[in-house]
Structures are given as C-alpha cells and as structure tokens.
Amino acid sequence: MAPSLSSFKTLRLDGVSRDFGTVNALRDLTLNIERGEFVALLGPSGCGKSTALNCIAGLLPTSRGAIFLDDQRLDILPTEERGFGMVFQNYALFPHMTVRDNIGFGLKMRGIPKAEAAARVEKAIETVRLGTQAHKLPGQLSGGQQQRVAIARAIVVEPPLVLMDEPLSNLDAKLRLEMRQEIRRIHAGLGSITIYVTHDQDEALSLADRIVVLRDGMIRQVGTPEDLYARPAHLDVAEFMGFRNRIPAKLKTRSGDAVAIDVNGVLLQGIAREEFKGDDVIAAIRPDDLFAGETNEGGIPAVVEAMEYRGRDFFGSARAKDGTELFFRASRRHAPGETVALIADPARLLVYGAAQ
Amino acid sequence: MAPSLSSFKTLRLDGVSRDFGTVNALRDLTLNIERGEFVALLGPSGCGKSTALNCIAGLLPTSRGAIFLDDQRLDILPTEERGFGMVFQNYALFPHMTVRDNIGFGLKMRGIPKAEAAARVEKAIETVRLGTQAHKLPGQLSGGQQQRVAIARAIVVEPPLVLMDEPLSNLDAKLRLEMRQEIRRIHAGLGSITIYVTHDQDEALSLADRIVVLRDGMIRQVGTPEDLYARPAHLDVAEFMGFRNRIPAKLKTRSGDAVAIDVNGVLLQGIAREEFKGDDVIAAIRPDDLFAGETNEGGIPAVVEAMEYRGRDFFGSARAKDGTELFFRASRRHAPGETVALIADPARLLVYGAAQ
Amino acid sequence: MVSNEKSVGSRLWIFAVWATTIFFIINLFGIIAAVVTSSFATRWLRAWFPDGFTTKWYFSAWAEFQLGDLLIVTFQIVFAVVFLSGLIGVPAAYAMARRNFPGKQIVLLLLLLPLLVPPVTFGIPLATVLYKSGLGGTMFGVILANLVPTVPFVILVMIPFIEQIDPRVEAAARVFGAGTFRMFIHVLLPLLLPGVLASLLLVLVRTIAMFELTFLTAGPTSQTLVVALYYAVFAAGVRAVQSIDAMAVVYMVTTLIWLVIALRFVNPTQMVTRAKQQPAH
Amino acid sequence: MVSNEKSVGSRLWIFAVWATTIFFIINLFGIIAAVVTSSFATRWLRAWFPDGFTTKWYFSAWAEFQLGDLLIVTFQIVFAVVFLSGLIGVPAAYAMARRNFPGKQIVLLLLLLPLLVPPVTFGIPLATVLYKSGLGGTMFGVILANLVPTVPFVILVMIPFIEQIDPRVEAAARVFGAGTFRMFIHVLLPLLLPGVLASLLLVLVRTIAMFELTFLTAGPTSQTLVVALYYAVFAAGVRAVQSIDAMAVVYMVTTLIWLVIALRFVNPTQMVTRAKQQPAH
Numbered sequence A, B: 001m002a003p004s005l006s007s008f009k010t011l012r013l014d015g016v017s018r019d020f021g022t023v024n025a026l027r028d029l030t031l032n033i034e035r036g037e038f039v040a041l042l043g044p045s046g047c048g049k050s051t052a053l054n055c056i057a058g059l060l061p062t063s064r065g066a067i068f069l070d071d072q073r074l075d076i077l078p079t080e081e082r083g084f085g086m087v088f089q090n091y092a093l094f095p096h097m098t099v100r101d102n103i104g105f106g107l108k109m110r111g112i113p114k115a116e117a118a119a120r121v122e123k124a125i126e127t128v129r130l131g132t133q134a135h136k137l138p139g140q141l142s143g144g145q146q147q148r149v150a151i152a153r154a155i156v157v158e159p160p161l162v163l164m165d166e167p168l169s170n171l172d173a174k175l176r177l178e179m180r181q182e183i184r185r186i187h188a189g190l191g192s193i194t195i196y197v198t199h200d201q202d203e204a205l206s207l208a209d210r211i212v213v214l215r216d217g218m219i220r221q222v223g224t225p226e227d228l229y230a231r232p233a234h235l236d237v238a239e240f241m242g243f244r245n246r247i248p249a250k251l252k253t254r255s256g257d258a259v260a261i262d263v264n265g266v267l268l269q270g271i272a273r274e275e276f277k278g279d280d281v282i283a284a285i286r287p288d289d290l291f292a293g294e295t296n297e298g299g300i301p302a303v304v305e306a307m308e309y310r311g312r313d314f315f316g317s318a319r320a321k322d323g324t325e326l327f328f329r330a331s332r333r334h335a336p337g338e339t340v341a342l343i344a345d346p347a348r349l350l351v352y353g354a355a356q
Numbered sequence C, D: 001m002v003s004n005e006k007s008v009g010s011r012l013w014i015f016a017v018w019a020t021t022i023f024f025i026i027n028l029f030g031i032i033a034a035v036v037t038s039s040f041a042t043r044w045l046r047a048w049f050p051d052g053f054t055t056k057w058y059f060s061a062w063a064e065f066q067l068g069d070l071l072i073v074t075f076q077i078v079f080a081v082v083f084l085s086g087l088i089g090v091p092a093a094y095a096m097a098r099r100n101f102p103g104k105q106i107v108l109l110l111l112l113l114p115l116l117v118p119p120v121t122f123g124i125p126l127a128t129v130l131y132k133s134g135l136g137g138t139m140f141g142v143i144l145a146n147l148v149p150t151v152p153f154v155i156l157v158m159i160p161f162i163e164q165i166d167p168r169v170e171a172a173a174r175v176f177g178a179g180t181f182r183m184f185i186h187v188l189l190p191l192l193l194p195g196v197l198a199s200l201l202l203v204l205v206r207t208i209a210m211f212e213l214t215f216l217t218a219g220p221t222s223q224t225l226v227v228a229l230y231y232a233v234f235a236a237g238v239r240a241v242q243s244i245d246a247m248a249v250v251y252m253v254t255t256l257i258w259l260v261i262a263l264r265f266v267n268p269t270q271m272v273t274r275a276k277q278q279p280a281h
Helices: A051-056 A101-108 A113-128 A143-155 A174-190 A201-207 A225-230 A237-238 B049-057 B099-109 B114-127 B143-155 B173-190 B199-205 B227-231 B233-242 C010-041 C056-064 C067-098 C104-116 C119-132 C137-165 C168-175 C180-210 C212-217 C227-235 C241-265 C266-276 D008-040 D056-064 D068-097 D104-116 D119-132 D137-161 D167-175 D179-210 D212-217 D225-234 D241-265 D270-278
Strands: A011-018 A023-034 A038-042 A064-069 A085-087 A162-167 A193-198 A210-214 A218-223 A247-257 A258-261 A266-272 A280-285 A290-292 A300-309 A315-320 A324-330 A339-344 A352-353 B009-018 B023-034 B038-042 B064-067 B085-087 B159-165 B193-198 B210-215 B218-223 B247-254 B256-261 B266-272 B280-287 B290-292 B300-309 B316-319 B325-330 B339-346 B350-353
Touching: A011 A051, A023 A051, A023 A064, A023 A193, A038 A051, A038 A266, A085 A143, A085 D167, A101 A113, A101 A143, A113 A143, A143 A162, A143 A247, A143 B266, A162 A210, A174 A193, A174 A201, A174 B300, A201 A225, A201 B300, A210 A225, A218 A225, A218 A237, A218 A324, A218 B233, A218 D225, A225 B300, A225 C180, A237 A280, A237 A352, A247 A324, A258 D270, A266 A300, A266 C168, A280 C241, A290 B233, A300 A324, A300 B173, A300 B199, A300 B227, A300 B316, A324 A339, A324 D167, B009 D068, B023 B049, B023 B193, B023 B218, B038 B049, B038 B199, B049 B159, B049 B193, B049 D137, B064 B300, B064 D212, B085 B143, B085 C168, B099 B114, B099 B143, B099 D167, B114 B143, B143 B159, B143 B173, B159 B173, B193 D008, B193 D167, B199 B227, B210 B227, B210 B233, B210 D241, B218 B227, B218 B233, B233 B266, B233 B280, B233 B350, B233 D241, B247 B266, B256 B280, B290 C067, B300 B325, B325 B339, B325 C119, B339 B350, C010 C056, C010 C241, C056 C241, C067 C104, C067 C180, C067 C227, C067 C241, C104 C137, C119 C137, C119 D241, C137 C180, C137 C212, C168 C180, C180 C241, C180 D225, C212 C227, C241 C266, C241 D119, D008 D056, D008 D241, D056 D241, D068 D104, D068 D179, D068 D225, D068 D241, D104 D137, D137 D212, D167 D179, D179 D241, D225 D241
Parallel strands: A038 A193, A038 A210, A085 A162, A162 A193, A266 A352, A290 A324, B038 B193, B038 B210, B085 B159, B159 B193, B266 B350, B290 B325
Antiparallel strands: A011 A023, A011 A064, A210 A218, A247 A258, A247 A280, A258 A266, A280 A352, A290 A339, A300 A315, A300 A339, A315 A324, B009 B023, B009 B064, B210 B218, B247 B256, B247 B280, B256 B266, B280 B350, B290 B339, B300 B316, B300 B339, B316 B325
16 A cells, blocks of 8 residues: 555655644645655754655645655555655654664564565664664664664665654764765665755755755755855855855946945955845855955955964954954964955855845 | 952962772873963863863862962862852853842852942943843843853952853854854953863864863873864874874884875875884874875875765765775765775874874 | 544544543532532532521531631641651752762662551551550650651652752852852752742641541540541531531631642642753753 | 762761651661561560560451451452553543643643542542442442542653653654554553553552542442451450551551552652653653
8 A cells, every 4th residue: 555665756745835823834845856866955943844844754734735656645645654764853763672673663564574574674784784783672772873773764664755854963973974974875775765854054965966945934945965055046045054254235247147246345256146126235155265365455354353263274253344244264363453354255255135 | 268360370280180989080180371371171071171170160079189379279178269260061050040140149159249249240241241131030041141141150250260161062053153252252351261171172272272182081182272283192182183084004214203104005294293113103184184186196095985065075985905994075076986096185194103 | 743633533532531531520529519518508408409508517517526726736736747847858858869879769769658658557556656655645746647758758859859950050159159058048948949838838738638647646635627527427427417518628628728829839740740841040 | 079078067967867867767667567566476565575476366357357358349449440540541641641732731730639639628528429329338439439539640640651752753653654553552552551550550559548538438348458447446445456456467568569569660759750861762
C-alpha cells in the first residue's frame, strides 16, 4: 500500500498551506522535487519550515493544497501509510528497544519477512557504521551514535522520501561536520529524495543541491547553494545569508545589473539584484568583502570602534560619517578612533531597493 | 576590609593547586597578571580552568599555593571578603530581585551609603545599556539582557579583579559576537584585571591580551593570541587551536627551526616547534592552509572522499597513500575518487616530535 | 501538534474518559452538597429538597460536642506541629538537597516510609510507647505522634524547592560580600518562602485531618475535631444525623479554608511538573 | 563544589540537623521493634526483654479475628480498586498530559481535592448517599468509595510519566508505519509500564491502609483488615494486648511487602526529582 521506492520520479507539492487558527503558518508552498535531489528548507525559527515538514510527513493535516508522488495523492493518506523515512531533531528513538529493534521497527510494521528484515537491518547498521553497538539501548549511546541510529531507522525502509528535521542541531561542532559528510554519502547511496530542514546556512550550503528559503510561511528564494551565497534575491535573504553590512546609498547610474552608487559622497560599483523605485537604495556586503586598505583611495571613510582577532585576520566595527555601522576585515589591529578607508569588492556589493 | 581597586598593581598566583581526593584537578598554577590585563584561561572541559577560577574566587579552598594582590595574601580570606566581581556561566542572578537590586547587592553588602550606591548602580546600568529594564525581574529579561545585568553586578563594586566563567556560552551566535565587543569595551573602561574562562578558541583569541592554555590541570602554553594561533608550543595545543591535519612524516634536514620533511615521498618545508628524538615527526597544518592546486607540483597526492561548499570556498577530505585522512581547501568541487595534489603553506606547516 | 485527527476510535475513547471524569467530579460535588443541605434541613426524607431550612443543628452541634473547646485544642496541636515540622524539616531538607553522601538514597527511602506506611502500622506501637513513658493522652504526646509523618513530609516537599535554587546563586551572594547569615536572610529565605509556606500549609491540613495517630494517642483533653467527629459517627443513633452532618460541615469548611489558602501559594501539580518549565534565572 | 568549609556555625547546625534526623529514624524503628517483640512475648512488663517468646498470640489472633476471611475480603476489595483505578486513571492521565484545553489547571486542581481533602470530609456524605442507594455495607459500595481518591491519584502520578515520553517518539512510530493500536502496543505500553506498575502498587498500599472510607461504608461482610484492627483497638480490654499487637504485625507485614515490591519498581522521590536527570532519548 505504501508508495514504493522503485517506481517514482517526482514529488510535487501543490499549494500546500497550513493555518493555525487565523495564523497562516505555511502559505502556498509549491515545489517540484526530482528523484535523487537533496533539498534544504532554510529559514529562521517560525518561518514555517517545520510546519512544511510535518505536513509532508502527515503529522500535521494540511489546510489547503495537495502532495503528489508522481500521480499518487499522498496528503489524504494517514501518516503510517505514506511510507516515508524521517529523522527527528532529538532523534526520537524508541528508548526501550535496542539499536537493532529501533532500526527494524519500520520493517516489522510493514510486515517484511523476518529473515529479509534482519538482513536489511544488518546492511543499514553497516551503512551507518554502528556494528558494535547494535545490541545496546539508545540511552547507552553518545549523541552522534544516536543520530546514526535515527538515520539508519529512516533509510532501512528504502523510502521514496527521507525527511530530516534539524538532525544535527543537538551535536557539537566537530561531530556536526562529520555527520554532514555522512548524510551526503548516505543520500547519494540511497538515490531517493531528501528534504532537510535547518536554520543553519552553512549546513544548507554544504549539503543541499537546492535550497528553499522560507520566511513568514512563504518561499522567498529557491536556488543552488552558489546562487544563495553569491546572489540573494531579496535584502532579507541577503541579511540571513551573512550580508551583515546594510549601507543606505543613492543610485547614480545603472546599465543592466551594473550600478554605481553614492555612499557618503564616495562612488562605489555594485550589482543590482532587483528593480528600484526612486534612487534610494541599500547596498549589502559581507564583512569579509569590505576591507580596511592601507590607502584611502576609493574607500568609505569610517572611524574604528572595536577590533577583534580571529586568527588569520582581524575583524572590526566602524562608524561612517552618516552613522551607519560597518563591519569589516583588516590585516592588522587598528586603534579605536583611527579613521580607515573601507574598500568594497564590486563583484560582491549587492544593491537592493530601499522601499522594501 | 576588601582589597580596593585604587592601589594594586599585580595579581600573583603562586603554585595554586587543588586536589579532589586523589585527583589533581589543578597543578601548580603560577602566573603574574598586571593591572589592566585581560587573561583567558582556555582549555577543553575537565582541564582545570573552572577549578582555577573557583579557587581564585574562594568558592573552592586551595590545596596548596597562595594568591597575592600585591603584598596582601588573598587565599586565606573567605569569599565574601575578597571583594572580587564575578560573572557566572548561567548568570546566577538573584531571581527575586529587580535588575536594580541585583546590581546594587554588592554595594549593599559592602555598606556603601544609599545615595552613593544608587548613583553607582545608575552608572552601571548605563554602562551596560539597560536603562529601560531596571525595574524588571531577571525572569522577564532575554538571555543577552540577563548577561548584561550579570556584568553590571560584577563591575559596579569596582573590583580589582573580575572573574568570568564562560559568560557567553548560553547565548546564540549573533549575540555572542555583540557581547564580546561589549565585554572588551567594559574591561577597557574599568582598568582592572579580567580573568576569563572559556573552551572556545575564537572567544579567547578575540578577547584576551594573554591566553593561558590548560590541560589536565597544568599550564601547556602562555602567550598572546597571535602566538597561540600561529605558533602552538605542543601538538595537543595545535590540535585544540584548529590544526586538524596531523600528518606522520620523516625528518630530512633541520637548520634552526626550518626543517624539511618527507611525507609519502614528497619533500615539504616546515617550521619545527620543538626538539625531536629520532626522525619520526608529526606535521600539523590547518585545512585552510592545505590547498588543492591545479598542478601536481610539490603537493601530497590524495584521493578525494567528500567535498562540501562553505560559501566562498570548498572544503574536502581526502586520503593519502598511507591512509592518513587530510582536510583541505579547494576553489572548486572535486569529484569523489579524483586524485588531487595538496599543497601546504611552508610558513604554516608546524612540525612536532612523534614520540609525544 | 502531533495528532491523527481522523481516528474515530481514539476520539470516542477520549470522549468516554472525559465523560467518566466529569461524571466523577459532579458526583463528588453532589455528595458534598447533600451533606451541606442536610445540615441546614429541618427534615429531609426521600424528596429532592428538604421541607425547610434551619441553622439549629449547628447550635446543637456546638453545644453537644463542645465545639469551642475542641477547636481551641485542635488549633493548639496543629500550630505546634506546623511550627516544629518547619523548624526541623526545612534545614534537614537543605542538607539533603545540597550534600551528596553515601546512603543518601536509603535515608530518602526511610523518610518516605512514614508517609507511605499507613499510620496505624506505627501508630499502635507509638501509642504504646507514649503511654509507657507517661506522654500518652497529653497534648505533648499527640504533637509528638503527629510529627512522625509531618517532618518527613516537609523534608520531601522542600527538597525539590531547594534543588531548584541554583547553588551558583548562593555562590554569587558570597562573592558579592554576603556572609552565611546575610546570604540566608537576603537570598535563601526569600527564595524558599513560597515552598515553606506551601509545605507548612499542607502539613496544617494533614494534621487537621490526621485521625489515626491522634485517635491512638489523645486523651479527653487532647482530642481534635476529627477524632470527636469519629466518636460521634461511631456512637450515632444517640444523636440526630443532621447534628453530625453539621459537625462534618464545620470540619469540612475548616479544612477547605486552609487548603484554599495553601493552594493560593502553590499549585501542587507544579511540584511534580515544575521542572518542565525553563527556570527564569 | 560551592561550600565554605571554614564556617564552624554552619557545621554545627548541619550536625544538629543530622543528629535529629538519625534520632528520629532510630526511634521509629525502636517503636516498631517493641511491637514485634511484644507480639512474640509470653509476658512483658517494664523490663528490657520479655520473659519468654511464643507464637501463640498469632494463632489466637487468627482465630479470634477470623483473619482468614478478613484477608480474602481485603484482597478482593483491594484488587478490584487497583484494577478499576488503572483502567480509568491511565487513559485519563494520557488525555490530561497530551491535550491542552481551557480550564486544564482547574480540572487538575479538582482532581487534587480528593487527595488533599481528608477522607472524612467527603466520606460521611458519600457513605450517606451509598446507604440511601442501597450500596452501603456491600463490597461494591466499599470499592466505589475507595475509587474516589485512587482514580485522581493514578491520574496525577501518571501525568509526569506520560509527559516524559517525547511526543515525537509517538510521531516516529506513526511515520514508520504503526497505526494507533500498534503504536499503543509496541511503544506506549512498554514505556508506561513502570509508571503504571508503580502507581497501581501505591494504590494497592493506600487501599490496604484506607481506614476512613472503608470504615464508613463497610458492613460486616465487607470489612478490611485495617477496619477490623481499629475495632479491635477500640474494643481493647476484652482481648489481650499481645493479640492485638500480633494482628498489627500481620497488618504491618502485609503492607510492607507490597510497599517493598512497589519501591522495587519506582523510587518515589524520582517522581519529583526525575526531571533533573537528562532523559536518555
């Protein structure tokens, strides 16, 4: 009865929406995902990404819209008949079952014959490298091992779709890096669709083939990691992606996407990311791309307020003449009160309309 | 009775030790700290850094050694007479007092006259920018605001010494960056000594004038942030400071600190950080400084296992002929299985003895 | 968030459980209402409402059972028990909460025993010993017997309250210049006050309600309300049912007043579920 | 970790508290030992040890109080109460723990009332109503009266056990193909079993110990051990003290056996302090 992995080509979300009372937690989510794709739903907390995941899993009923796997409509099926795999944020392992029983639970519920189930469980245990832990209870495992059990439990049923709800958020930084590679490897081996929910840009950038940025329950941008990192479509997406500097400016000239803008009387080159109304614009740039040079040529003059050492480089904050706070990179420690000229990389200075 | 801020020049820790039963949690901590210095105690959990802080504060009795502020011996005074300020990891605010009463607690206990105490509290509230929150209870404040109250409570008594026990570990990444600058600014304004305990290298690097690296209750290295970042004295310190690659090699030639080593038949230049016994050495380098070049000239050949996008650059892991796992930086995505030549920056390749 | 809204079976089941619960509560209140009504009724046979209302049963109960003296004795005993339980229990709870020592689990279990073991079990031997030592029948004996379950009760209720106070808050008070005494006055006492009030009010209610131990150790001059009420019920037939009902109402109201006061200070389910909330500090 | 090891005053205070606690516990055990000794003694006057030992008081108590019949009736009542409390209480607790609804706090408070209010308060009216409806004096009436405090008890004890189970574990069971029934069998039931066992064993002990409600509603054929014991004490003088002591020991041992079994399954302090431990899953 559950949709099988062997046949499908596309998962289609068609206007999926969810209201809580009068609040639209998720609005009109429409998306086609091809077999083999790894899609990240990215956004700050409250953006609707977890709601979307729960709607797809069937743990939350949708208010409107439909979900199709090829031609089969899924949103009308109860959770247990959708046949997906899911990795929960806090693992949600069955605390009274051994690792082996946890992983085998889905197969048992699907009525797979015992011998076949045991073989598939062993294969899954091997895939996530948990051989010596198979007889233990989840409470006896470390966080990273529990995470592996949760992943094995999700993939052993060979689901057409694996859902992951911030699976790495409870791990420490080192383990998080290792598990990212593990997840990528397992996704590649399985060949199904993975939908990965996270609020961490690094995770989304490093894992996904395609990133869907959500905000207030709506899609703001869909694109590859490179698109998102270098060319955010809106100012809010840019801020979320680390464009910490937000510089009010006046539009001078525009030809195609290349624009010249005036910041406190200094002329800067940048790239327009949308159409403008009027000539008030906002320039966005990462602190990494705003550099305190040794000459004053072509830089934005600003007074240094604080500096900090980050290993290789120094980072600082400074204030421009009009009071804008600027975050920049430097090769040495500038004294507070010193005036520096901040030079922006024209290829990385993105310009958005100010009316937004 | 409490030591006063006005007079002192130096805090001197003289062989401070603490045993728990037969465990030496802190061994012979000897350190001179000048007025105005910001010192970070850095190390993994269990290294003795919190024990050291509690011994200095008087919350734990020392087993051996002495603590002097100029000529006054402090370790024989009870906690309440040492007159230090302290910021606790979880803030440890008095939950039943308003912000103003929390900050004024130390002054009240010292018997400062009411009018003067009120004036100093107002000044402290201003310093940490909490003007509109002064009448609230701690439970009504956000994490960052509670952190500010804890700092104000510690500095309002104008202590000769401010102790901070991982004060930022409960805050999110963005707030942590802001509070770092705040702490630096407040330290500069106060002009006393700050001792800051943390397990986070970035925090120690960006905040401290001097970093003390602890391990197993003993000092491993004392130095400026630049020292620690570029020239860790021991292999374990290097690993802790982010030298993730640890490459077994053979020593070929050494002249002064400049050495040539052989890794899988490839000759590399590096810098020796200690004396060697025999010619088995370990080369340590950050993934940032190990680059997958486009030519094979002079690089360590390795087979790519995984790659991930980190925005600007790609990072990957690869395996050298002898099985060593190598983490490297690249400008494009290499396919798993592809052989790359990893080029090490000779100025950043540090060489340690293997016997260690 | 996680619910299968389509399952008819589970809806029916939940409905059934709710119906049972509500039915149960309505019955409880109906029964209490019946007694209250009876105590005010002139005559009440098998009709829905009594023939008329009167307060005479209260006056007759007051005179017949010497309710005035009874109430004075009851409150003397109860307040002595409450005071002593607090004085011994709170510091003991502090020691239990803050110190780890071998056998702590066993001591906790031993403290639980007087709460879990029915009072009769140790009440009879306790009474025997008290009578042998000459304290049986005196007010002092009754107070002593009542302390046996109330001191462990205070300890066990206070432990989570104390554990909830971060030891670093106490450390902070020390660092900022408070010695032991001033730390107690300015920090510990204000933080523990709600817990102390709640546990002592519950002790108060328990002691008012404690029949077994008081019954076994009390003499004629050290009877409490509840013991007198039992004697009245036991010797029923001699007195009018309504008079006993009137006394039951006096008892019920006395208990409930204190219980309501106690519940104003603490929601006892919090003692169990408190930890689910993020502590504010 | 945080302690001022130099304060002599606080050391003295802690010592005093410990001394009191230990004295208290020793006394409790001494008293119980006295009764046990008495029940085995041939004659025991004001000496440290009785003149000789015998088991004859147990045989005389067995015959005199018809202990055999009494035990059978007691266990019939107790097991019926335990079974029904679990059947009603556990699903009700599940609903209370998993659903939020307006007035949930009030319902919780109402459920607490039968636990906090002394049983006499509602026992007398309850008995009146039961007698009026013809159930008074029957075993069914006794069971019904005992359910009034035990059902809320089971609900309140089970709520933290259920809240402790992450709803996402149930969600996981659904995602991996378990319907409501199989989720209950394979996931909920095994996880709740320790809590159910613990709460029902405590109900069992409470019901064995419940004097008030049983006393008020029981007839000659529906008396439990504790009520018979009270009658024996009340009518003392007719019977030998040692015979009553023997009966008290039988009662005490019966209760303690079940209590020990209960404590094997759950440490009740955990119900309060459980949340301090990191959950394993």
